[in-house]
Amino acid sequence: MKRSQLIAANVGLALLAFAGAKADVVTTSDGSRLVGTVEQVAGGTLVIVTEIAGRLEIDASMVTSVDTDQPVNVKVSSGDKLVGALDAAPDGSSSVVRSSLGDISIPASNITALWPEGAENPEMVAVRAEAEKAIEAAKPKWTTVFEAGVTRTEGNTDTLEGHGRIDVKRSTANDLLEFYLAGKYYEQNDSRSTNEYLGGVRYENTVTDRMYWYVRTELEFDEFEGIDLRATAAAGGGYYWLKKPDHEFKTSVGVGYRHESYDDGRSDDDAVIDLGINYRIDVAPWAQFTHSTVYSPDFLEFDDYRLKLDWALLMPFKDERLAWKIGLKNDYNSRPQAGLDRLDNTYYTSIVLTLK
Secondary structure, eight states: OOHHHHHHHHHHHHHHHHHHTOOEEEEETTSOEEEEEEEEEETTEEEEEETTTEEEEEEGGGEEEEEOSSOEEEEETTSOEEEEEEEEOTTSSSEEEEETTEEEEEOGGGEEEEEETTSOOHHHHHHHHHHHHHHHHHSOEEEEEEEEEEEEEOSSSOEEEEEEEEEEEEEOSSEEEEEEEEEEEEEETTEEEEEEEEEEEEEEEESSSSEEEEEEEEEEEEGGGTEEEEEEEEEEEEEEEEEETTEEEEEEEEEEEEEEEETTSOEEEEEEEEEEEEEEEEEETTEEEEEEEEEEEBSSOTTSEEEEEEEEEEEEOSSTTEEEEEEEEEEEESSOOTTOOSEEEEEEEEEEEEEO
């Protein structure tokens, strides 16, 4: 091959390589030029993939012109859509769409959406993603929590202490339904000293992002308090003062009815005020603190009331479904049965299993 032919062939190959290497170019208001592949313009953001910096997201208001090496879909502020390659104007102040209707100059500020030919409009993709997210959030989520602790000693004193609780919750973006059942038993030298059980249902429904209304009912049996049945039903409203995934604080106030049947045949029926406090915070990745208060005074005699507090620290294991829980429960009855103390303090530890 002659030398001149060899040079021409090399020049031709170089031109072909240059043509094949042509890429999209984005010019910004500060004079920067970004070279790569423009993925889309949507929601006020331009996305370009560059060889050096990778995937970049740029505020579309800072873009002055776009130059593409392939036809793209261009949607402008008027709502019209054009299809064609974009060439930057010589002064870099706008782009020219090489469409089937001819060359049309469009300022970059008028481009509301841009996407490759044959691809789906990113605005429609975003709308569908939001709809799917809303549908997923509306689906009920079920959580079941098992809590149990047992202590057994043998020797000079034989003791058996056990407590447990099951919570089943159904939650959506708008409401919460909770069922719970709990029990506590203590025996020393074959003689019982604690034997109590309670169960209940609570329902919350949101009014606003922070306000909600609720109804609840609870049934309780306590052998050593002489209670065959304590039934409480209440309804009211509440407010989330803090509502974050890792930090929550809410209070509630309502009115209710309490019925107590005793093992000696007596019974009491009272209208009560229903006050509640619930607090939760993730103090560390390995520790969560919770607190709840339920205060229910007689509607007419405020010195006749029940006060229940529960303080607990929950520490998850490596398998986050399992956790170790330590806590303190305070149960105060201002008018207990004869021979019984007003205050019961229970220090406890449990293993907790959470299933979702």
